[in-house]
Amino acid sequence: MINTMSPVSSVTSSLRVAGLATGLDTESIVKELMKIERMRLDRLNQQKQILQWQQEDYRAIYAALRSFRDKVFAMKLQATYLAKKAVSSDEAVVTPTAGPGAVPGMYNINVNQLAKGVFKISQSALEDEKSGDGSIKPLGMQFDVSNVPLENGQIKFSINDKPFTFDPSVDTIFTVVSKINSANIGVDAGYDANLNLFFLTTTNTGSQAKIEIKGTSASFFNECLKLSLNEDTSNGTLYANGQDAQFSFGDATGLTSSTNTVTVAGITLTFKQVGTVTITVSPDTDAVFNAIKDFVDAYNDLISKINAKLTEPRYRDYLPLTDEQREQLSDEQEKKWEEKARSGLLQGDLLLQGILSKMRATMSAVVPGLSGKYDTLADIGITTGSYAERGKLYIDEAKLKEALAKDPEGVMKLFTQSAATYAEKGIAARLYEDVDGTLKMLYAKAGSDTSFSTVDNSAIGREIARLNERIAAWEERLQQIEDRYWRQFTALEEAIARMNAQSAWLAQQFSFYSSRR
Numbered sequence: 001m002i003n004t005m006s007p008v009s010s011v012t013s014s015l016r017v018a019g020l021a022t023g024l025d026t027e028s029i030v031k032e033l034m035k036i037e038r039m040r041l042d043r044l045n046q047q048k049q050i051l052q053w054q055q056e057d058y059r060a061i062y063a064a065l066r067s068f069r070d071k072v073f074a075m076k077l078q079a080t081y082l083a084k085k086a087v088s089s090d091e092a093v094v095t096p097t098a099g100p101g102a103v104p105g106m107y108n109i110n111v112n113q114l115a116k117g118v119f120k121i122s123q124s125a126l127e128d129e130k131s132g133d134g135s136i137k138p139l140g141m142q143f144d145v146s147n148v149p150l151e152n153g154q155i156k157f158s159i160n161d162k163p164f165t166f167d168p169s170v171d172t173i174f175t176v177v178s179k180i181n182s183a184n185i186g187v188d189a190g191y192d193a194n195l196n197l198f199f200l201t202t203t204n205t206g207s208q209a210k211i212e213i214k215g216t217s218a219s220f221f222n223e224c225l226k227l228s229l230n231e232d233t234s235n236g237t238l239y240a241n242g243q244d245a246q247f248s249f250g251d252a253t254g255l256t257s258s259t260n261t262v263t264v265a266g267i268t269l270t271f272k273q274v275g276t277v278t279i280t281v282s283p284d285t286d287a288v289f290n291a292i293k294d295f296v297d298a299y300n301d302l303i304s305k306i307n308a309k310l311t312e313p314r315y316r317d318y319l320p321l322t323d324e325q326r327e328q329l330s331d332e333q334e335k336k337w338e339e340k341a342r343s344g345l346l347q348g349d350l351l352l353q354g355i356l357s358k359m360r361a362t363m364s365a366v367v368p369g370l371s372g373k374y375d376t377l378a379d380i381g382i383t384t385g386s387y388a389e390r391g392k393l394y395i396d397e398a399k400l401k402e403a404l405a406k407d408p409e410g411v412m413k414l415f416t417q418s419a420a421t422y423a424e425k426g427i428a429a430r431l432y433e434d435v436d437g438t439l440k441m442l443y444a445k446a447g448s449d450t451s452f453s454t455v456d457n458s459a460i461g462r463e464i465a466r467l468n469e470r471i472a473a474w475e476e477r478l479q480q481i482e483d484r485y486w487r488q489f490t491a492l493e494e495a496i497a498r499m500n501a502q503s504a505w506l507a508q509q510f511s512f513y514s515s516r517r
Contacts, residue, residue: 094270
């Protein structure tokens with residue numbers, strides 16, 4: 001009987017036998033075969049990468065549009081065009097700021113008294129808080145508390161109805177400061193260790209700002225800490241109050257404020273010292289001009305970004321690199337390749353072209369029904385350049401300033417007019433709708449980095465999810481294919497091993513019979 005068993009035949013098919021019998025470099029052969037099989041998976045990964053790059057480009061445009069929408073929102077508000085400026089005859093007494101509702105004119109302001117809080121500090125240096133060895137003295141050692149009434153040996157008082165208790169043999173001046181500051185009673189405490197001075201100050205100003213100290217040991221503040229607080233002798237309460245600002249505004253006298261900043265008739269006044277001033281309020285055409293200029297600059301920046309993506313060159317021979325290809329390139333080569341691979345992914349994109357066309361049409365549109373002579377941006381000096389500049393706007397500054405000086409309300413209505421229909425709205429009102437609608441389309445297309453959702457339901461997001469499923473399926477299939485190749489080569493090894501064993505046995509038999517002749 002021929003013995004067909006061999007060491008190779010005893011190896012199970014789950015093991016990978018690499019060329020023991022055949023002498024083949026099985027691992028290299030399988031690797032080359034799998035390269036061919038992986039080409040489909042590589043194409044799927046490249047498709048996914050291209051989609052991810054496109055999504056990033058769309059989202060960059062989305063972010064730019066969101067930022068621009070904020071500019072447009074300001075431009076459709078009448079307050080932007082109603083800017084006023086206020087000038088004080090003496091900034092050292094009153095500094096004014098005019099709001100949009102301030103009425104142009106001249107106003108007399110008389111500041112009789114400034115608002116103040118309470119600030120009390122030791123009238124002379126206290127005993128040093130440190131002992132000779134550098135340790136911090138407790139209150140009973142730093143101060144002579146013999147003249148301060150104690151309650152069960154404790155220093156007890158309340159500040160603004162908040163009770164405090166200190167052990168003079170344990171607590172220090174820094175404990176006092178810490179507890180007061182953490183009590184949230186509208187009073188802050190401090191201790192200057194260099195000058196040995198303690199202080200209390202209210203966190204607010206006005207007559208409602210107060211320091212009121214009551215209790216058994218209230219006198220601790222005047223006796224030991226050397227503060228000069230008023231005393232109500234009927235009950236031993238120490239106190240100090242802030243004061244309101246007192247002023248007159250035109251014919252309105254006896255006005256008060258708990259702070260030194262107050263708004264009257266749309267004018268915010270900051271009082272700095274007692275005195276009399278004249279405030280002059282007038283339209284701030286420079287602020288309106290700058291707002292329009294900033295808006296035009298933002299528009300030009302936006303369309304420049306969109307045009308750059310629409311005209312970016314596409315290098316179709318440069319596909320995203322596979323992992324194997326990356327290993328063959330230097331970092332610099334990889335960077336340059338990727339720049340070309342992701343270039344032009346939105347070239348000629350219909351969605352972006354639609355966005356651009358819509359905005360350019362709005363910026364050149366006529367606003368019907370206006371009573372003045374300005375019904376287009378060109379009328380106030382805002383025009384487009386050459387066709388090659390793809391919609392870039394230019395400002396004739398002299399013409400715009402003239403329009404703002406002659407008919408500021410007309411300029412305002414050109415941008416802000418509200419109407420029931422889109423075609424009758426002002427330029428900024430239309431443009432806001434354009435941008436808002438565009439953002440919704442871009443979000444549906446590519447989503448947004450600012451979304452809090454963990455699920456990307458955008459069109460590109462769904463396509464990437466489908467590719468991920470196909471990639472996962474292919475990776476599983478490739479593993480099965482690779483296992484199959486190895487089983488086939490293992491079977492070949494086993495067959496060759498059996499043939500080698502049979503050949504050796506036959507050679508042995510021929511040798512045996514030849515030796516007996």
